[in-house]
Amino acid sequence: MPVVKFDPHLSNFVIHGDRRFFLISLDNSIFLVRDNCPHRGGPLHLGYFDCQKSAIICPWHDSVVSINRLQQYAMPLVWRNDIAVAILPETKSKSIAFKHRHILATSEV
Amino acid sequence: MQTKTRLSQETSAALNITDYDFFKSCLVEYGKCNLFKDTEEWLLEDNPYRRTLRPHIFHHLDFSKPLTRNNLLTYNSLTANRTLLTVYESNFVFLPKHDFDHKRQDFENFYDSKVLTLGNIIRPWLERYIFSFLDTEISVTGNWSAAAVEEYFQEYIETVKNTQNSQVMETIEGSADPVHAAKTFFIQLAGDFLVESSAMSRNILGYYGSLQSELFKIVIDEYGYGVHQTKHSKLFEETLESVGLESTPHTYWQFYLTSSLMLNNYFNYICADHSKIFRYLGAIFYAETTFIKFCELAAKTMKKIFGSTINNRYFLEHIHIDNHHSRMVLEKLIKPAITTYGEGIIPDIVRGFEEAKLISEIADQDFIDQVHWSDDGLKYKALALPIYAKIQDGSINPKMQQFTEPRGELSVTHVHDGDELCYIQSGVMKFVTGDDRYTILNAGEGTVIQHNRLHGAIIESEECVYNIYSIGDYQKCLS
Numbered sequence: 001m002p003v004v005k006f007d008p009h010l011s012n013f014v015i016h017g018d019r020r021f022f023l024i025s026l027d028n029s030i031f032l033v034r035d036n037c038p039h040r041g042g043p044l045h046l047g048y049f050d051c052q053k054s055a056i057i058c059p060w061h062d063s064v065v066s067i068n069r070l071q072q073y074a075m076p077l078v079w080r081n082d083i084a085v086a087i088l089p090e091t092k093s094k095s096i097a098f099k100h101r102h103i104l105a106t107s108e109v
Numbered sequence: 110m111q112t113k114t115r116l117s118q119e120t121s122a123a124l125n126i127t128d129y130d131f132f133k134s135c136l137v138e139y140g141k142c143n144l145f146k147d148t149e150e151w152l153l154e155d156n157p158y159r160r161t162l163r164p165h166i167f168h169h170l171d172f173s174k175p176l177t178r179n180n181l182l183t184y185n186s187l188t189a190n191r192t193l194l195t196v197y198e199s200n201f202v203f204l205p206k207h208d209f210d211h212k213r214q215d216f217e218n219f220y221d222s223k224v225l226t227l228g229n230i231i232r233p234w235l236e237r238y239i240f241s242f243l244d245t246e247i248s249v250t251g252n253w254s255a256a257a258v259e260e261y262f263q264e265y266i267e268t269v270k271n272t273q274n275s276q277v278m279e280t281i282e283g284s285a286d287p288v289h290a291a292k293t294f295f296i297q298l299a300g301d302f303l304v305e306s307s308a309m310s311r312n313i314l315g316y317y318g319s320l321q322s323e324l325f326k327i328v329i330d331e332y333g334y335g336v337h338q339t340k341h342s343k344l345f346e347e348t349l350e351s352v353g354l355e356s357t358p359h360t361y362w363q364f365y366l367t368s369s370l371m372l373n374n375y376f377n378y379i380c381a382d383h384s385k386i387f388r389y390l391g392a393i394f395y396a397e398t399t400f401i402k403f404c405e406l407a408a409k410t411m412k413k414i415f416g417s418t419i420n421n422r423y424f425l426e427h428i429h430i431d432n433h434h435s436r437m438v439l440e441k442l443i444k445p446a447i448t449t450y451g452e453g454i455i456p457d458i459v460r461g462f463e464e465a466k467l468i469s470e471i472a473d474q475d476f477i478d479q480v481h482w483s484d485d486g487l488k489y490k491a492l493a494l495p496i497y498a499k500i501q502d503g504s505i506n507p508k509m510q511q512f513t514e515p516r517g518e519l520s521v522t523h524v525h526d527g528d529e530l531c532y533i534q535s536g537v538m539k540f541v542t543g544d545d546r547y548t549i550l551n552a553g554e555g556t557v558i559q560h561n562r563l564h565g566a567i568i569e570s571e572e573c574v575y576n577i578y579s580i581g582d583y584q585k586c587l588s
Contacts, residue, residue: 001256001257003260003261003264029248029250030248030250031250031251032250032251071250072252073252074250074251074252075251075252076250076251076252076253076254076257076258076261076455076459077248077249077250077251078247078248078249078261078459078463079247079248079249079250080246080247080248080463080467081246085261086251087257087260087261
């Protein structure tokens, strides 16, 4: 399992092979969650954060992905000062890319 | 039933440890113990009971809001950390090496039930005050598995193995006075190393199966298997003596930096509160693993500075034994704990690891800054007159306090939260920035006192009149 370090102020999006992850603030803590919707792989970071349902609505098929589920499957993450350290799942691909993307699915008002 | 209810209500009314005013009044009362008052000497040799806390200032200090990352080295923090360590250590047995009869009253006072009770009351508030910042500085989230934490720690083991240098050792070697810098470093370590493993031994008692026995094995190593000459604290005593330093606990109390006290307090904090046992496992893994390389680099630096006179056995022992301890903590404590108590404990373990790492890094930087501050004594002395001239011509108008003190008056070491200018009107002051490190200030001279930097002073003339100007930021004054 690769251990990756990145500056969370510069990068909020990680691509590891065909898997994508993004940083999101949930319950006052930062989580690195899967971006691929469990339905058909839609980009959850572009979804809508539904506070009432406590879920992200996937922009492709309106699938409801609960915050509980996102937290439950979030990547192990340590955030301290300007460094985030995450442990990603093992994949065949060794390529890892860090990006900064506009996150639409945010719980912040 | 009614009696029980009434009793619990009375107890809760009388002992509300979350009430700030109650805490403050207990703190002031705690400070009345004569062991904690100001002293007329820089060093307190072979008397582990006397620890100056500057208690006459307690009632002016505001501990109501916890420290943040930006004000960890303030005067409040120094006071809170000095006090908290004193409270923690009242659980340890201290006996002087010599002359117990003359120290008997101090011994009785240190373990006096009223002082102990007050200490226990103020302890939780001080802990929250000092360590709350860790909750905001460190975030541990996600779905941690045993495999993930193994990967995380193996990565750290590799990082330590590949480390080739230490900023602390480079600072010591690069200091204008490497011998003094090295001794200052030993003094910082002495607060913990002379009572080595006492904090962790708090975790030895109780009932928790095979983990308890595994932890005990590490403690056995620390205690040298009952052979005093091999006890780690004894090895460190010999290291201190070999470089001409005193080897009794807290002789150099006044020269502990805020962060050194904080690091020492941190391990007491997580070991005294047994709900933090899993944090402790992470913290001790960090300490044992990091110490392998640290000792290797320290041994090299100290040999370079002191030559063959230094007794490096303490460091050499740890280069060897901490390889075992790092492995034992991971394989025999952390992994079995996860197997037994579930993956839900992993965030606590990782948090402890990160907290110990963060406080260690803060302590390293504080030490580095203090060495530079001490080295630059003459630079700060030279800066005083241009700033004083600006005060005289009215360009700046800082708040001023004037003091008149007699010969031998000692200002116990302290820090300021902002930069200050000390200007001598008459007489002579020895301005102290470390053990046996000072700048002489005569009438018409002064020095800039950098914020957060530990210093003290003693009057060297029959009388000395000096002004302290709160200049805020000395660089702005000069621009």
